[in-house]
Amino acid sequence: MRHRQLTSALLTAALMAVAALCAAAQKLAPRYVEASETYFVPETQSLADAKVQAARNARIKAMADEFGTLIALQSSTVIEGGRAEVTARGMSEVRGQWLGDTRAPEFRPAWDDRLGCLVLNVTVRGRACETPPATADLSLTVLRERPGQGAAVESTEFADGDNLFLRFRSGRSGYVAVFLLDDDGGVHTLLPYTRDTSSGAVAVERGRTYTFFSREDAPADLRPYTDRYRLRASVPREYNRLCLVFSPDLFTGSVGEQDGGTLRPRFQDYDTFDRWLFDLRCRDPRTGVIFTDITITKQPELP
Numbered sequence: 222m223r224h225r226q227l228t229s230a231l232l233t234a235a236l237m238a239v240a241a242l243c244a245a246a247q248k249l250a251p252r253y254v255e256a257s258e259t260y261f262v263p264e265t266q267s268l269a270d271a272k273v274q275a276a277r278n279a280r281i282k283a284m285a286d287e288f289g290t291l292i293a294l295q296s297s298t299v300i301e302g303g304r305a306e307v308t309a310r311g312m313s314e315v316r317g318q319w320l321g322d323t324r325a326p327e328f329r330p331a332w333d334d335r336l337g338c339l340v341l342n343v344t345v346r347g348r349a350c351e352t353p354p355a356t357a358d359l360s361l362t363v364l365r366e367r368p369g370q371g372a373a374v375e376s377t378e379f380a381d382g383d384n385l386f387l388r389f390r391s392g393r394s395g396y397v398a399v400f401l402l403d404d405d406g407g408v409h410t411l412l413p414y415t416r417d418t419s420s421g422a423v424a425v426e427r428g429r430t431y432t433f434f435s436r437e438d439a440p441a442d443l444r445p446y447t448d449r450y451r452l453r454a455s456v457p458r459e460y461n462r463l464c465l466v467f468s469p470d471l472f473t474g475s476v477g478e479q480d481g482g483t484l485r486p487r488f489q490d491y492d493t494f495d496r497w498l499f500d501l502r503c504r505d506p507r508t509g510v511i512f513t514d515i516t517i518t519k520q521p522e523l524p
Contacts (some may be wrong), residue, residue, distance in 0.1 A: 246386035251320055251348045262339040271341055279345040284317030287352045318499040320348040325386040328357035350503060358392030361465050361511050364432070377513060381520045386449045387433040387463070389425070395469040396422035399433065400494065402462040408494040410487040411463075412448040421473035422466075461517065464498075467509040472501055 260275035262268070329342040353518050366373035366384040387399060388420065398421060399412035412433055413423050423443070425431060432438035439447040466472075502508045 230351075234435055235435055251350050252287060253323065254283040254287045254349050255344070255346045256280070256286060256341065257344045259334065259349045260341045260343065261333070263340060264338065265295070268339075271339070272326070272328055272343075275328070275339070275341045275343045276345055278323060279326070279343050280319050280347065280349075283345060284315045284319065284349050287349065305318055311402050315457050317351050320345040320350060320499070320504065346446045350499070359465075359467055359509050359511060360386040360388075360390040361513065361517060363463065363513055364388060365386075370411050370462050377515045379452050379515060381452070381454045381515045383517075383519060384434075385452055386435050387465070388430065389427055389433060389465070390428070390430045392427060393469055394427040395425060395467055395470050396420075398464070398466045398472075400424045400464045402491065402494075403421070404466060406491045408489050408491055410449060410489075410496040411448070413442070415444040415487070416448075417443075420471060422468070422471060424468075424471075427465075452517050454517040457519050459517040461515050463513045463515060464499065465511045465513075467511075468501070468505055470505060472508075498523075 256279050258275060259277035260271065260278060262271040266274075281501065323387065324346045327344045329339045331342065332338075333340045359440055362375055363377050364373040364386040365376040365379055366386060367381065368384070373384070379385070387398065391397075395496060398410070401409040403409065412420070413421065417423070431440075434442055434450050436447045436449065498510065502510065
């Protein structure tokens with residue numbers, strides 16, 4: 222009787238494990254999604270750029286409707302001249318990744334007399350996949366160092382010439398890479414460092430706090446490779462995005478290409494990076510991704 226009960230318990234456990242695996246696979250299976258969106262075109266934007274942005278917004282809406290979004294509260298503390306200013310804002314991340322269009326986006330332009338601007342109504346149809354988060358035990362803080370004004374402070378607002386640092390801590394040992402997504406559709410690899418050609422990620426230990434891009438705080442083995450990043454703006458105000466990727470397992474790829482052998486961050490286009498990130502998250506659901514928006518304000522030129 223005891224042997225029969227043990228066999229039954231093992232069979233039940235096996236069936237439950239298979240059901241859990243099937244449910245996980247079903248969540249990651251591609252789905253056909255569709256959405257329509259209305260985009261109000263700024264007068265300074267070309268029609269071609271407006272179509273790209275309108276289609277992008279519609280794809281995000283399609284994934285948000287299908288998979289939902291994650292809402293997080295991001296706080297920023299800036300201390301200057303003995304005065305502390307704390308700001309907080311809600312951020313959302315779509316729980317999905319766009320695989321591709323099944324039909325070309327359909328655009329229906331119209332003129333809005335009341336607002337005096339062009340309006341683009343767009344419908345997109347495509348395939349998307351859910352990407353569950355794995356960031357509960359990851360902590361990322363953006364630090365700004367203004368030359369001549371003392372130690373770095375927590376802030377996502379930068380001026381032309383400020384230095385960027387990232388403070389990171391994980392509840393799991395694993396591997397990390399950091400990318401900067403600019404507003405021109407380019408992706409720059411900030412971590413691994415430019416001189417580090419060993420792999421596509423940097424090893425981190427559980428429970429240890431790291432300050433990336435700081436030679437003073439770098440581990441001894443990374444100090445010779447550590448890059449410092451001074452942010453520059455080519456327009457009055459740039460809107461960029463930092464992307465940190467973490468996995469318990471070593472991952473490679475998507476570091477980009479070097480620019481003529483220089484020591485500038487490696488570069489790639491956004492579509493290549495986006496496909497790599499999607500494949501990585503589908504292969505390993507334990508992969509955690511943190512996005513943080515930053516702005517860079519260009520200093521006015523002296524007369």
